Amino acid sequence: MKRTLAIETLGNISETIKVQGWVHSRRDHGGLIFIDLRDHTGIIQLTIGDGSEGFGTAEELRDEYVIEATGKITERSEDLKNPKIRTGSVELLVESLIILNKSEALPIQVNSTQYINEDNRLRYRYLDLRRPKMQDTLKKRAEYYTYIRKYMESNDFTEVATPILANSSPEGARDFLVPSRVHQGMFYALPQAPQQFKQLLMVGGVPRYYQIATCFRDEDPRADRLYGDFYQLDLEMSFVDNGEEVRSTMEPLIKNLVTEFGGKKLLSDSIPRITYADAMNKYGSDKPDLRFGMELTDLTDELRDCGFGVFTNAISQGGAVKAIKVSSQFSRSQIDEMTEKAKAEGAGGMPYMVIENGQATASIAKFFSPEDLNKIVTKLEANDGDTIIFGSDKLEKVNKVLGSLRSYLGDKLDLKDPDTVALAWIIDFPFYEFDEKLNKLDFGHNPFSMPKGGLEALESDDKLGIVADQYDMVANGYEICSGAVRNHNPEVMYRVFDVLGYDKEYVESKFGAMLSAFKFGAPPHAGCAFGLDRIFMVLTNEENIREVIAFPKNGSGVDVMMNSPSSADPKAVKELGIKSLK
């Protein structure tokens, strides 16, 4: 076994050993120097007395010097043991000491848990990574990959690598383009996902494919979304024509990742299937956090003829009135903050009322008759001390605003148990959506999924009612997986685009390879892709996804350590046939 600073590998008491690592801290008592030596496994105390051969060297040491020490492992006397570190019952009595490399004064401290702003951490990521927490993250992430691979292999999935230099895809996120030198004026694109390749693998006779795939998207990041490249567990299964088979194949892995690997509780052992429509109506989100209730209640019918113009107007214009009940009361400033939140989501304001002594008071209560108030209180089962928050507008807007407030209040009221993971499958996404901005029909998710009901369903007059055989998995309010039963039938493919007004030529120009492949005996197939960074983030209770990878870009896509992106050698640019640079 390689000698590390883990207690198990240090050797026996009074054995003479050699250890290497970084100077975590140094305590100089004049004639006696203590050094905390650190490596990826932990810390051991080195003790050097005046008179020992290494003493002179020990006096020169500074934080983060890299050293090698030789000495005798010695048990500490009872009163000197330090229970805070794993090796605290022993220390190394140093006989000789070598400096392997020095360190300048540090821009960020390694031996501290003090908050450091992220810009500095990323600029000196190699120092940041030395910190025990980041060491643990990297180690745990490697175990996570192993755990996943083991499951996939034991379920007969074959790992296949797909190209990084791929093709631009017309739907979806913005591509990273790579200019071709050999074919000037032409571009590769880094894959947003191996979507088309994995479907071609199905046509290619691979029964079950998986890959821990790097995916590239040039879109603005978020706390739960990396800029540039990120990782997916991408998989696909042939001769599968229903999503349930994919879901039940992958469920055990995710559940075990939560419990066995992550050491957390599942909210429920059986994972609910919730339709997109139900999720939107009950939680105002297609990625609801199910760890708490506070569901949206529809009051449209009850309040159609109420005395409050804001509500009746919304309803008469085809909109809805909904409410959430919160078992809590709020200060003026809290209400203001929530109102700001609602406005940020597009609401005009945040009407609310408070139930006190069996009476509704505050904000908009005065606009309602006792009968209307009674309907509200009854439907929401509201009690003294509850606050009822309303939304009225188009249904989609109401869902969005109240869904956002629900999540916000879940945080504020501490309803999100960090030790519990609530999983759910969201199913039956709408195939088409109405794009308000372009004032036309567009794909809801992706054009590769099979419409439920196939060709026949596409003929429906209610295009917005067509459901895709498409499913997401959500965990604690995060979307962690997206998948679908794929459309492997060229006729259906043409028709899917035809509904949006795209002709055959368009489809062939964009998806030529897939379409022609599908003409040569494509098996039905289905699959999905899990966001590995995001799942790991949930499992480790991190709120920022940049905490779970070694070298993330910052919010504007810059690697502040490596200084990328950067300008290129003009010669290389010229060779690519690119003429104009700013």
Place this chain on the structure above:
RNA sequence: GGGCUCGUGGUGUAGAGGCCUAACAUGCCUCCCUGUCACGGAGGAGAUCGCCGGUUCGAAUCCGGUCGAGCCCGCCA
């Protein structure tokens, strides 16, 4: 592209018109110290308060612009 918040010694913060010749913690440098483990003690260096402009007798503090960061909206099939 838009909104909100932030920018003060190496690091993390305080200061919110004059008390600032800018404070505290930590780090750094010098010296003392043989049982510390966030060692302790004495001394010292280090910031024109992101940048530009304005208001004012006076600006780290107020205003405008600009640059950078974080979060959110848009975007992310």
